[in-house]
Amino acid sequence: MRVFRHLEEIPADWSATTVSIGNFDGVHCGHQHVLARVVERAKQSGGKSIAVTFDPHPLRVLRPDRAPLLITPLDQKLAALQKTEIDAALVLTFDKQFSTTSPRDFAREIVARKLRAKAVHEGANFHFGHRAEGDCEKLKQFGKEFGFEVFVYPEMRLRGESVSSSRIRQLLAAGEVGKARHLLGRPFSIISTPAKGRGYGSRYTVPTINLAAYSELVPKNGVYVTCTRVAGETFESVTNVGTRPTFAGESFAIETHLLNFHPLVVDENTEVEISFLKWLRPEIKWPNPEALKEQIGKDVRKSKRFFALNSSLAS
Numbered sequence: 001m002r003v004f005r006h007l008e009e010i011p012a013d014w015s016a017t018t019v020s021i022g023n024f025d026g027v028h029c030g031h032q033h034v035l036a037r038v039v040e041r042a043k044q045s046g047g048k049s050i051a052v053t054f055d056p057h058p059l060r061v062l063r064p065d066r067a068p069l070l071i072t073p074l075d076q077k078l079a080a081l082q083k084t085e086i087d088a089a090l091v092l093t094f095d096k097q098f099s100t101t102s103p104r105d106f107a108r109e110i111v112a113r114k115l116r117a118k119a120v121h122e123g124a125n126f127h128f129g130h131r132a133e134g135d136c137e138k139l140k141q142f143g144k145e146f147g148f149e150v151f152v153y154p155e156m157r158l159r160g161e162s163v164s165s166s167r168i169r170q171l172l173a174a175g176e177v178g179k180a181r182h183l184l185g186r187p188f189s190i191i192s193t194p195a196k197g198r199g200y201g202s203r204y205t206v207p208t209i210n211l212a213a214y215s216e217l218v219p220k221n222g223v224y225v226t227c228t229r230v231a232g233e234t235f236e237s238v239t240n241v242g243t244r245p246t247f248a249g250e251s252f253a254i255e256t257h258l259l260n261f262h263p264l265v266v267d268e269n270t271e272v273e274i275s276f277l278k279w280l281r282p283e284i285k286w287p288n289p290e291a292l293k294e295q296i297g298k299d300v301r302k303s304k305r306f307f308a309l310n311s312s313l314a315s
């Protein structure tokens with residue numbers, strides 16, 4: 001998958017494209033379904049498939065007080081888009097000037113002229129242009145005028161749940177990582193690095209890693225069964241998200257304990273990815289560290305039973 005940062009980077013010989021435009025936060029099952037049709041249609045027509053997204057999220061520019069924390073920051077979003085086998089992702093910078101583009105100008109100048117789109121595939125709640133005044137009906141009208149077809153997809157539902165980025169955020173805020181996994185089509189994960197000042201050396205011999213500060217979406221405070229990828233290996237793990245209230249000087253931290261641990265080469269730049277599989281319990285203030293240690297032992301045993309029954313999730 002090629003990644004373009006400007007409309008002018010699209011090759012001139014990409015004269016017929018099939019396009020989907022959106023934030024694609026999470027690249028969830030609904031997004032994947034639409035993008036699969038985009039890829040299929042482009043292959044049938046002999047053209048190229050393009051997913052168009054925005055950075056930063058438009059609400060961070062227009063309504064920063066209402067802007068959501070991201071399920072997938074840009075690098076993770078691009079990695080997830082690549083798995084759809086789309087030919088290219090176009091990342092457009094969203095700023096105040098861009099936000100003033102009228103729906104008509106967006107359809108004519110961007111979709112028809114610069115993207116050279118012959119087909120546009122969107123979810124039913126798609127809006128575009130200044131003040132989000134454009135919708136799918138307007139897009140169809142512009143398509144007839146400017147020479148592209150428009151395909152609109154109804155909201156996907158799985159097991160009675162709406163497949164949407166907002167619903168996935170709600171589930172994660174409630175700690176329901178299993179339901180979120182079903183809507184995403186994969187476990188929810190976060191990617192960071194080890195926290196500074198932890199004394200990482202050339203050989204890391206402690207099975208617990210504290211993550212550096214992470215500014216995007218995390219699940220509800222609590223203890224989870226997880227998988228942790230670090231230094232190119234994936235470990236079964238138990239992860240605590242929260243303030244560690246048993247200890248003085250409470251502060252938010254994400255701390256993952258590797259179950260099948262062996263010494264690793266880790267430094268402060270090592271990428272750590274934690275995938276959340278199951279909620280175990282809320283974070284609790286224990287009367288002393290010994291009581292916490294006893295509970296951690298119980299958490300570890302529950303997690304090992306989970307992996308014994310769900311071995312494919314640890315691969």
